[in-house]
Amino acid sequence: MRLIASDIDGTILGHDGKISSRTLEAFQAAAEAGIGIVFVTGRPPRWLDPIREQVGHTGTVICSNGAVTYSLESESVVASHLLPWETVSHVRDIISGLAPEPRFALESLDGFHVEPGFLGAEQPPSLAGLEPEQLTPAMAGGGIIKMLAVLHTGNADDFLDLVRPKVGGLISVTHSAPTLALLEMGPLGVNKAVTLAEYAASKGIAAADVVAFGDMPNDIEMLGWAGAGYAMASGHPDALAAAALTAPRFEDDGVAQVIEARLAALRLA
The missing domain is CATH 3.40.50.1000 (HAD superfamily/HAD-like)
Structure with missing residues (x-):
């Protein structure tokens, strides 16, 4: 050891x-x-x-x-390792066609960006004061390191089983949320x-x-x-x-x- x-x-x-x-x-x-x-x-x-x-x-x-x-x-x-905006945009479109009302966020080297609806009704204390915004290609300039997708119903295992077969060749996708249908996606490989x-x-x-x-x-x-x-x-x-x-x-x-x-x-x- x-x-x-x-x-x-x-x-x-x-x-x-x-x-x-x-x-x-x-x-x-x-x-x-x-x-x-x-x-x-x-x-x-x-x-x-x-x-x-x-x-x-x-x-x-x-x-x-x-x-x-x-x-x-x-x-x-x-x-x-960074995610290009083209991948983020393509994956977002695919997931939006698979699941009802997914919401997305981006973690970059210079901040955390969430679109309206991502946080849900109960905002975690760690995100207090965070203002939702539209996700735009300009955010790639900050170096996107993670893409997140959430459903405010269901569970992460089912969401992962739905999404991974469709986007697994474009992006790495996993989850670590025990009680929330939240997927974490990063650069492929x-x-x-x-x-x-x-x-x-x-x-x-x-x-x-x-x-x-x-x-x-x-x-x-x-x-x-x-x-x-x-x-x-x-x-x-x-x-x-x-x-x-x-x-x-x-x-x-x-x-x-x-x-x-x-x-x-x-x-x-």
């Missing part, structure tokens, strides 16, 4: 925005043992405060399902595993030496690539089916339990 790659939401971070003290101590122990730590998330760079403030992480975070590699130390984008593999290679670390944790469909490729890919027992059935290993539930500090056991095994080796 030379590198730990962990998802954030539902894996180490709860709905209350907190990371448990046991998990924080496990990451600290791993770092003190000389093991690298990288967080791999669907979150954009603007939404990394829990990692910065609670973990004290100042290294690399792979964001937006692999579309962005971000340095917390310099607060800057190290690398990015880009996912958490692709960018994590690039990052590990830059450090001279092979897949066999990477321990990864995740809980949702957007983690599937990463869990399959890592030498030890753990799906959380509390995670999505598709993530559990795809992973070779299972960590205890998030509520039981599953990531911490695995890290503690692996560090103990290293000390005995």
Whole structure:
């Protein structure tokens, strides 16, 4: 074990925005043992405060399902994969013909843009004050890193099953929302595993030496690539089916339990 790659939401971070003290101590122990730590998330760079403030992480975070590699130390984008407007527009047209009243948003390197109706009746506190706007080609100038589509009825699994066969050759499509029919789409061929593999290679670390944790469909490729890919027992059935290993539930500090056991095994080796 030379590198730990962990998802954030539902894996180490709860709905209350907190990371448990046991998990924080496990990451600290791993770092003190000389093991690298990288967080791999669907979150954009603007939404990394829990990692910065609670973990004290100042290294690399792979964001937006692999579309962005971000340095917390310099607060800057190290690398990015972008979506051209032509792809965004084409995919939007296809989805609009498949589902009733989908609403769209774009995550770019310079902001978050939502069209009217995307937020729904209950606006999340994290988006308080965000003004809806028309999505235009000019937004591509800011570097589009993620496209989102939401239905305010149904669930994400059914929405994904409907959309993926029609747009999978144009764009990467996945989801990580447990209770909302929200799809996350990025550059074709880009996912958490692709960018994590690039990052590990830059450090001279092979897949066999990477321990990864995740809980949702957007983690599937990463869990399959890592030498030890753990799906959380509390995670999505598709993530559990795809992973070779299972960590205890998030509520039981599953990531911490695995890290503690692996560090103990290293000390005995």
